[in-house]
Amino acid sequence: MNLNDLTLIQDVARLGSFAAVARQRDVDPSSIGRVVAGIETELGLRLFSRTTRRMELTEAGALYLTRITPLTEELERAREDALAIQTEPRGTLRISASATFGQRVIVPRLADFRTLFPEVAVEGIFSDTIIDLVADRIDLAVRLAPEIAGDYVVSKLMDTRYRVVAAPGYLETAPPLLRPRDLANHRALLFPFREYRSRWLFRDATGAVFDQPVTGDIVLSPAGAIRDAALARLGPALLPDWLIQGDLEAGRLRTCIAGWDVTATTFDTAAWLVFPSRSFVPGKVRAMIDFLKDARVA
Missing domain, CATH: 3.40.190.10 (Periplasmic binding protein-like II)
Structure with missing residues (x-):
């Protein structure tokens, strides 16, 4: 027995005939009778008695209907709420x-x-x-x-892209940082993964890729800590554009080694x-x- 069977019993009690329920559900009246008979057999009791004019609930049927009606209403509300969560933002x-x-x-x-x-x-x-x-x-x-x-x-x-960046105050006193090999003269801010803390990859306009070793004595995680260290003028850092775009626009950080693509793992990330x-x-x-x-x- 399912929710549809329970609501069918309620419809028969409300409309008073199998034919009326069949018209409402656009099915053959005999199918309604078969479903009701199957429910009565499953329950072991008679739900309806037929009079000359309509189907009437038996005493047992009326008691059963009284008990199931709040349950079916709650099940229907639960279904509607679940569907609303599925379709509406809530x-x-x-x-x-x-x-x-x-x-x-x-x-x-x-x-x-x-x-x-x-x-x-x-x-x-x-x-x-x-x-x-x-x-x-x-x-x-x-x-x-x-x-x-x-x-x-x-x-x-x-898509995500990486840049080598540093604070203006750091760049004012540090050695030039215009080409990948210039990193040899700097202590970089490093992320604690092998690919990030040992070498950075650079790609020039022709597509040639260069492997540039990096060293540093400050290793930080997560990436936001490296950004904060770069802002504190502790050295150059390799950071994603989504993290530093506002800093670049505000002048708090500057792009170093311009004209090169740079990454620690792969150039195509997202x-x-x-x-x-x-x-x-x-x-x-x-x-x-x-x-x-x-x-x-x-």
């Missing part, structure tokens, strides 16, 4: 990102998001460790990588929106995806 959205991306890109935009979608609560899980979307009940993740592996739905949020399933994407997830894309975070 409920709690659990979003994951790296510590720095979450703090620098997502958090500053939450006020605008809340204004647009006041019925969506946000739980931000910002960490540089890889989080399992399913095990940790993550609705949406932002991952920074050349590509995303795994059985997920992936949509590119933006920020990706990742979520577990394409089927039945909740409205709250679709709202955040569209919001982040419209915000033009790059």
